Every structure is written in C-alpha cells, then in structure tokens.
Amino acid sequence: MPDFRFSFLTAKDLPQLRNTFLEAFADYVVPVQLSEEQLKDKVEREGILPGFSVGAFVGGQMVGFILTGLGEWQGRPTAYNAGTGVVPLHRGHSLTQQMYDFLLPKLRESGVEQCILEVIQGNMPAIRAYKKVGFKITRSLSCFRAAKQDLLLGAEPSEQVTISATTQPDWETYSSFWEVGPSWQNDINAIKRSKGQAQTLEARSVQQEVVGYISFFRKNGAVAQLAVGKGWRGKGIGTALLREAVKQVEAPSIMFINIEDTGQSMLSYLKGRHLGLLLRQYEMLMPIV
Known part of the structure; x- marks a missing residue:
C-alpha cells in the first residue's frame, strides 16, 4: 500500500486541489467541469473552509480530498461534504474512511454536531463507503x-x-x-x-x-x-x-x-x-x- 499522508489544506493548495478534483471526477457518471472561477464560486456558496478540508498525499502529490463546508443545518452546527474525490490509481485503499478518521476529531473539537452530504443514487461504491463511515440516508432528491x-x-x-x-x-x-x-x-x-x-x-x-x-x-x-x-x-x-x-x-x-x-x-x-x-x-x- 502507498504511504499516504493526510493534512488539512490551505488556500495555497486550491490550484492543486482543482487538478486532483478534475482527475478524480474524469470518469464520473456526470461530466464535471471546474474552472478556477467555478471553484471560487463553489467555495463561497457552500461555505468551504480549506482548514477543515482534507488532502491525501503520496509524496508531494494530492491523490484524494474531502472538501468541507461549515455552517448551520436545521439549527445544528454542521459540516457539509462539498466533494470527495480519489484519483483512479489510488482507489481501493478505503481512503474516504481514512480521510474521515483524520477529519472527525477536528470537527468534534470545533463543536460540529453532524455531517451531511449528497451522493448520486447509482454510485454504489461511494454509498457503501459513506455507510461504513456512519452516514445514513435521510431523503431522496432529484436534479x-x-x-x-x-x-x-x-x-x-x-x-x-x-x-x-x-x-x-x-x-x-x-x-x-x-x-x-x-x-x-x-x-x-x-x-x-x-x-x-x-x-x-x-x-x-x-x-x-x-x-x-x-x-x-x-x-x-x-x-x-x-x-x-x-x-x-x-x-x-x-x-x-x-x-x-x-x-x-x-x-x-x-x-x-x-x-x-x-x-x-x-x-x-x-x-x-x-x-x-x-x-x-x-x-x-x-x-x-
């Protein structure tokens, strides 16, 4: 298994994050485009904080990430998963679970009470990974x-x-x-x-x-x-x-x-x-x- 290193991101990591995002979502069910401006708009709209977002690295190369937005959801301090991605070469190592293991202590220390996300209904590997971490389905949504x-x-x-x-x-x-x-x-x-x-x-x-x-x-x-x-x-x-x-x-x-x-x-x-x-x-x- 590769030697994965996990760290919280800074604003300086955003260009590399965008490249990893595009690589991770290149084979996604829905085509994903993310220009620098679109990433900036996403960060703003979804309340994403680099300091609560996780990068998984092999050497100096980012190979996975969880983007985290913080805010209030139904009256409770909440962390929103604004995107989880792992590049194809490094899938199969339970990286999503490892990144959550790294992230959850910081969320708890910061008073966050719950985590929320959306996942495409046909994406069974992601649904299984999230259930393993502890997520449960709350409702069904259409786009x-x-x-x-x-x-x-x-x-x-x-x-x-x-x-x-x-x-x-x-x-x-x-x-x-x-x-x-x-x-x-x-x-x-x-x-x-x-x-x-x-x-x-x-x-x-x-x-x-x-x-x-x-x-x-x-x-x-x-x-x-x-x-x-x-x-x-x-x-x-x-x-x-x-x-x-x-x-x-x-x-x-x-x-x-x-x-x-x-x-x-x-x-x-x-x-x-x-x-x-x-x-x-x-x-x-x-x-x-």
Whole structure:
C-alpha cells in the first residue's frame, strides 16, 4: 500500500486541489467541469473552509480530498461534504474512511454536531463507503435541467402581480411558502454567502403583499429556491418569476438541483415546464456527538 499522508489544506493548495478534483471526477457518471472561477464560486456558496478540508498525499502529490463546508443545518452546527474525490490509481485503499478518521476529531473539537452530504443514487461504491463511515440516508432528491430555449414558460401572467428584484429578501415570509426544505447548496445561508452570484426576485400583489419569489445564481443558471404562496398557486406566478430569472441568467441552461422527492407539486411543475430529469441523489447524515 502507498504511504499516504493526510493534512488539512490551505488556500495555497486550491490550484492543486482543482487538478486532483478534475482527475478524480474524469470518469464520473456526470461530466464535471471546474474552472478556477467555478471553484471560487463553489467555495463561497457552500461555505468551504480549506482548514477543515482534507488532502491525501503520496509524496508531494494530492491523490484524494474531502472538501468541507461549515455552517448551520436545521439549527445544528454542521459540516457539509462539498466533494470527495480519489484519483483512479489510488482507489481501493478505503481512503474516504481514512480521510474521515483524520477529519472527525477536528470537527468534534470545533463543536460540529453532524455531517451531511449528497451522493448520486447509482454510485454504489461511494454509498457503501459513506455507510461504513456512519452516514445514513435521510431523503431522496432529484436534479433537473433544460436549455433556456426549451423551457415552456406559457403566456404572460395576470396583472395581479408585479415582479421586481429585492436586496432585502424576507426569508421568514418566503419559507412559509415552502412545500419541502432546500438542500445545503440551496439553503438560505448558501444564498446569503453568495452575495455576488445570487439574485432574488419577488412577486407582489396589487396590495404589495409578497406572494412568491425566486432566488437563483446568475452565472450558472442554478435556481436555489422558487415558491409561491398557497393561495396564489395556479395563476402563472411561478412561471412569471422563472421567465424573468431566465432573462437574467448568463448560462445557456436552467437547473434545479436537489429537489426533495416528496415535493410532488414542485416536481410536476418542473416536468410541465419541460425540465428533464438529470440525476437522482440521496442526502445522507451522520451525527458525530
């Protein structure tokens, strides 16, 4: 077995990390691209801290990693696995388990109470590795994508609502519209961390009541949150919000990542707009206290 060395990363390791990331994900189920700018955006959005991220090295070469985001999840201090990768040459040595053995004492010392991640449902080696570490599946998630020109965005909505950008999102009101909760990457904290990337639009009634909203990332076209108040559904408000977001998105496609499978009205809405199922994931959680 190679002589693996483990260490926590620093900002200086990010260029090498990107190269290892691309090598580790070259044979992945879904093609992965990660430019320097995309890595920077990912670090910001997912709360990734190099000092809590682990690198596995053979000599001076990084051959594996766990990217760790820190924050709060459902009211508890949480570590989010923003990506685990091992280059093909060094698989089969339980590196994921070894990296977690290295990481968990530091997380516990820092007051972290649980770890969370998402994994593609067909990726059985990864699921087995995470279960061995102690993770359990908490929910099933679906990811959707469509080219902007393929979206079915219907007729203009009624004049009952106006849509405009807001710089002071009213998260308390918005969350009362939710059918299911968002994943880590789409959580309120992720949007707050991504000030330069995220945009939030509100739909307001004639009485200026907020009746719906959309939060999305302009550069990559990922919609973090879209919801309409219960009494206002079926009036084209969600579609009007999505249409306005599409105009502002720079990417050629729109994506909805990690929609909980119990959110049936959202899932049928997305299918009705011609968004195709991209992949399905499990969310997994591990208490560490």
